[in-house]
Amino acid sequence: MAKSRTKKRTHVGASNPKFKAPPAGRSAVQDPKSMVIRIGAGEVGSSVSQLAKDVRQVMEPGTASRLKERRANRLRDYVTMTGPLGVTHLLLFSRSDSGNTNLRIATTPRGPTLHFRVEKYSLCKDIRRAQRHPLGGGKEYTTPPLLIMNNISTPGADANSKVPKHLESLTTTIFQSLFPRINPQTTPLKSIRRVLLLNREPATEEDDGSFVLNFRHYAIVTKAAGVSKQLRRLDAAEKLFSAKNRKGGVPNLGKLEDISEYMIGGENGEGYVTDGTSGSEADTDAEVEVLEDAPRRVLSSKARAAKLESGDKGIEVEERVERRRVKLVELGPRMKLRMTKVEEGLCSGKTMWHEHIHKSKQEIKDLENRWEQRKQEKDARRKEQKANVEKKQKERAASGAKNKKDDAAGEEEDDDDIEMNGNNSDLFEDMMEDDDNEMDSEGLAGDAEEALNALMGDEEWEDEREEIAG
Template sequence: MTRPGTGRRKQSATDKQVAKQSKGTHPKSMVIRIGAGEVGSSVSQLVKDVREVMQPDTALRLKERRANKLRDFTTMCGPLGVTHLLLFSKAESGNTNMRLARSPHGPTLNFRVQNYSLCKDIMKSMKHPRMGLTEFQVAPLLVMNNFITSDIDREKLGEAAPPKHLEKLVTDMFQGLFPPIQPHTTPLHTIKRILLLNREPPSEGDNGTCTITLRHYAITTKITGVPKAIRRLYAAEKLMGSKEKKKRALPNLGALDDVADYMLDPSAAGYTSASDTEIETDAEVEVAAPVTRKVLSKKERERMTARDDGQKSRSRSSRPKVEKRAVKLVELGPRMKLRLTKVEGDLCGGKVMWHEFVSKSKAEVKEMDRKWEQRNKEKEERRRVQKENIEKKRKERAENGGAGEGAGEGEDEDEEMEDFDEYDMDDDVWHDEDGDVAEEAQDEDMEDKGDDA
């Protein structure tokens, strides 16, 4: 039983088992808005759009409350197997910020959302928006461009060049958001979305920061090398078994006497423009065509394996057929332009590893490292005292322990003490009273000055 007066909830054995099993599975994420009633409707809709992008391994129906703190979400990352947190917030100055954190020990990347567009705004600007539900059953294909600066560009930029470890960290953080794709085993037809992250080339006035542009597309394919009339018949065959009723997609053959008139007459399939007939060869790929094969009996399979020249005796029809398809990307949204401002060593806190506006000398860095080492030693000492107190209580209970109801209560206390052993009172202190708060205030002042500049 939990002690009265404490708001801490005991972690069950089932939650512990799920947390252990989830370590080797695909990465999972939670997209959260900090300050549910203060961010506004636009940022709230942006959070919902980003959850759609992170499907299927994300908490799609997560509901935040005004009373929720960041601690409430971080404590549930372990039982739920969540590996990444995307935190959206809005500052008093009106800037929208995004934090990308890795659970449970960080690091955390702080981005400023310079501008963004919602999914509904993108769909309104398109003539034929893509509205499908099957695209979100598999994680998107992640494509990253220009994240590593070449040695030639580093020589040109000089001191303004971004640090190599910073670029490597940002690359690893975004790559860890989605499960890796095995090119030899992953079927191509399952990949239906693509997430494009393009880093703008660094310039002399960027202070070594990273500016990333995010785009989200749906992958569509179209058969090439086939007349439009046959393509319309092929599309009509698909619509026959579906519940959708699109009369425009079905060809009207009522006024024709023979199907040859429809196939040979170029105007029968409708008006054909140059864009419909000529497709760029760069967008064409060769994929395996879906063909039906005869199911062989056991005797036929034995005969095939008994032949020495079994591969040579196969007919040409049994060879894998290949067809050409044109790949087209349809934007789904949202769009975001992110600017990296700060990197923290822990989960939404800890030592500042890099800052866009604040630079420290070597002496200040050494002093900061010394303070953090002292703080870690004090933290380890508190944990040691906690463990000694727990062991002391266990020994006292073992000496004075009884049977019956007391044994059952003792088991509950053992589970509670195991949870208390993992819990550290210092984890509730997110920022130091003197050092970190002053440093954060200085960071905010520097960010505001950077915006004004």
Template sequence: MKHKKNKTKGIAVAEPEELKEAPHSFVIKRGKIGKLGRALMLDMRKVLEPYTASNLKIRKNNVVKDFVAVASIFHVTHLLCFTRTSKAMYLRFCKLPRGPTLVFKISKYSLSRDVISSLRKPVVLSKFHLNPPVLVMNGLADENDLKCKLMRTMFQNLFPSIDINTVKVSQLKRVVLINYRPDDGLLEFRHYAISLKPVGISKPIKKLVCGKKLPNLGKLLSVEDLFNRDLGLSESEGEGLDEVETERHVKLTENTNKRGNLANEKSAIRLTEVGPRMTLRLIKIEEGLMTGKILFKQSLKSDDNVESTDGQSNQDE
């Protein structure tokens, strides 16, 4: 006797409310921006994960209206658009669906691969982008300056806010630092990985607890030898600064998934830059979505080619 297979109907699962309310983004390019420009665009998508379309495909016949039309379906609130002229590369931050739009000239940039390759001990980024970054801003507190106020609002709304009452220490894996220099009008964009190292314990115990490999303890005659001998483990980069620089010390409120970092004990915060790195200059603020009344415009005396880490200009395709 043949039994009919029961076909299960697809059931729509409602998304959590905090997921809907979190800011989502599209990172796209318009026109030809070169291989280095495309790599920078993909790095920027990594920064904005997990609330961005990491594998978004862009066709030649797509226009900005196409992305705006589907933005509400996917709860997309911001659009980042890379463009390039014969002289420079630009990055637009747009608030959907009606603006405003902040246009930045990319004066200098470094790709993530170049930043990581310069480290003596590269950071492992396996589950690095599962949690959104912490946003830290500096130099944008002037309420009387319109451009500072709009930049601060745009960046604040680009990243999800953190509830200090519910957030877990293990979820804080990276930080985005935005530093505005009013003297020359440049804005520095940096991306760091966060790590914790226990402090206040002896060096042999720290190596034993935090080391990746268990040392050979067969030659030790007693527990006292553990404190008197060098266990032969490599010393991590910046370990001495963890003990000396007390301003980096924090008292943890919970245990973390990293060995040695326990609740009610002190640990040192360590930041490791992972890129991308950009130096931006605000040149225009438009009231609408890439159109409308111009609220701010910066006149540029020179419009040199954008500089990248490998010394090439953005003329390659």
């Protein structure tokens, strides 16, 4: 019997990550969603296009990972779809006429927008090529990364500083809103597999008004603490041997007299050393305590039987705490972002801060008055457009009622025409029944025959009539 088809693309019950339940400790309703877009599909170049794909991978799983940009798409097209799709942030990569790569981070639907210039960047493939043991693709991207921000706020900054304090707070809030919030009490540590680090470079005396961020992306790798590298190798080899049921992977101990020569090292120094001088992890690796998800039973069989005889069916459970070393492996990409401008709206609106352009209080006041005037003009145009729409709707309603009235009058006229046509037919019948106006079909036929005889002659007419009759 043929197997029934299971729809896996759009149905809720299918194996679609979009419809799966959120991990423990996270809220699916409030989780932000983003779109990483390259503006000017064929004009930005292959490197910037790959950079957008790498950043899209960093933002997973709460991003449009299969987004395809077209040359005809404009920013308005994406902004229009943010509402129906529930998109909260837009990350826009573009390239200016001078060749600079720019990044805009905008919150929908009303902004604000942070403008960055990407001074330097390295793609994921460049990071992997530079590593000796790059980390392969695993389950790191099934959960969002942990955001770590360093040195974003400057001590002693205020509203009159070159980089005002409210700008630092705004930047912190926007970057925090890119990823879902976590609850340290309920979020399991195993669900945190990546780290996104944003480190602000300290401003120099020559460039005091700068706001430069270093963008780094790492994967979290943990190993059991208190276990030497040799034991881990033996454990990994045993798992490999048992899983694939083949020889290989186990170290060759045939030339050793005792296992201690492999674990500690022989007198000649050719063995592995586990005293910390070599073969162990670096001392800078951090250690954390991880609570095991599956608790273990600690009661013996006799104690369990005694509890069952006494009627107590409860089983004591021990929560095992394991110490593990934490190591970070860089995944990429790397970016050096310099903030150039902050706008009030979504990629448009009043400039709140600019790196190079500084205005006086009078210029700021004039700018405020100009924006207020623009706002009043815009509101007036909206009111006028609304009044025009209502007027047109009333006119359509009135014309519709008039058309209905004309249609009703036309139907009455058609009824009168039908009645008049009926009277004419009666009059015609009366005329036909009148003796004076009765038509004699035989007389008309005789007159026609006489006329033909006169034209053609009697003999010719007789021959023609015989041919017709034949």
